[in-house]
Amino acid sequence: MNEGPLGWAKFYRKGVGYFAFAMHRLSGLVIVFYLYLHLFVLSHLLSGAATYNSLVTSITYGPYDSFLVLDVLLALVIFYHGANGTRLALNEMGIGLKNHKVMFYFFESIAVVILGVFLYYAYMFIGAA
Amino acid sequence: MEEMVFEIKRTDENGNMKTQSYNVPKDKVSTVLEALLYIKENLDHSLSFRYSCRMEICGSCAMEINGKPHMACSTTTDSLKGQKVTVAPLKHFKVIRDLAVDIDGFLEKYRAVKPYVIRDDDGKYDSEILQTPEQFHEYLDYSLCIKCGICMAACPIEGSDPNYLGPAPLAAAWRYIADNRDQGKKYRLEIVSGEEGTSxxxxxxxCTEACPKGVDPSFAIQKLRSSMVGLEFQRLFRRR
Incomplete structure (x- = not known):
């Protein structure tokens, strides 16, 4: 019976592999959405530097600086997707297929460390600003 | 007397669903299948489910127990946490009634991968085809599949794309390709390399996690993929 893509979200009580799969899809969609959003923002350069600067200022300063929180979430999603993607690529080549769960935890631990480094530098950047 | 509560997701012949609870004495049953039989014999004769061998050989009593696909006959009540057990029909299968699901579609997919030894000589070989123990062990694990459908229920892709061949048929394809007596690799790789195949x-x-018999379909799928890459390389160089 076809559950449709919503079936992917039903990972409660399922295994780690199911969770990894569902989150990989979700994070992929978020990254694609961000890519188009990013291109949309960049497309304002076509209207001149003043328009672009005004847009960037409006979303990064003042009442809308909560976008920084979304930036952190985006980093989380990208690091998760990248780490799991690396695991999947290795699995595709037959490396670690028998230990895919251990590999998932290993690569996601690396992602958490990279996220920590990112957060540190992001904090320093905000502090400097 | 200590009791366990079995919450069973039931579906009638019109497709109406409801969840019904039954109290089962803990000391009367040791497996989920025994609990279902207790319910059928003592509490509700209308409860429908499929079973046969009671020893994890026939593959009939696969169902979702506490949210995960398991064999009812080999799932002991002691292994379940808590006093409440939820039982539902296997996911990704059409429900016929209560816990009995329609496995025709699954068996069709199984047939599609030609799960039998194919010979170029059409079986008219002169002498016995020898097989070393090493060659036998190449496919032994994959031949343990009991066609219970648990891997199909555990697979997230199977839920969103019902045309996907699925773990068990793909593992069966590899089981025969890995058999040194078989010469049907070219036919099977053609089938499994399609849009609804290994890709x-x-x-x-x-699938591997859920399999009650220790079959490793995800490894078989990876082997099929590398075989397909090998075949494509062969074709590439043959053209030149």
Whole structure:
């Protein structure tokens, strides 16, 4: 019976592999959405530097600086997707297929460390600003 | 007397669903299948489910127990946490009634991968085809499949794309390709390399985790993929 893509979200009580799969899809969609959003923002350069600067200022300063929180979430999603993607690529080549769960935890631990480094530098950047 | 509560997701012949609870004495049953039989014999004769061998050989009593696909006959009540057990029909299968699901579609997919030894000589060989123990062990694990459908229920892709061949048929394809007596590799790789074949697998690995017989479909799918790459390389150089 076809559950449709919503079936992917039903990972409660399922295994780690199911969770990894569902989150990989979700994070992929978020990254694609961000890519188009990013291109949309960049497309304002076509209207001149003043328009672009005004847009960037409006979303990064003042009442809308909560976008920084979304930036952190985006980093989380990208690091998760990248780490799991690396695991999947290795699995595709037959490396670690028998230990895919251990590999998932290993690569996601690396992602958490990279996220920590990112957060540190992001904090320093905000502090400097 | 200590009791366990079995919450069973039931579906009638019109497709109406409801959840019904039954109290089962803990000391009367040791497996989920025994609990279902207790319910059928003592509490509700209308409860429908499929079973046969009671020893994890026939593959009939696969169902979702506490949210995960398991064999009812080999799932002991002691292994379940808590006093409440939820039982539902296997996911990704059409429900016929209560816990009995329609496995025709699954068996069709199984047939599609030609799960039998194919010979170029059409079986008219002169002498016995020898097989060393090493060659036998190449496919032994994959031949343990009991066609219970648990891997199909555990696979997230199977839920969103019902045309995907699925873990068990793909593992069966590899079982015969890995058999040194078989010469049907070219036919099977053609089938499994299609749009609904191995390319649909995204290595969630849940099929391997769920299999009650220790078959490793995700490894078989990976072997099929590398075989296909090998075949494509051969074709590439043959053209030149």
């Amino acid at each position: 649909r697998c995204h290595f969630a690995g849940e």
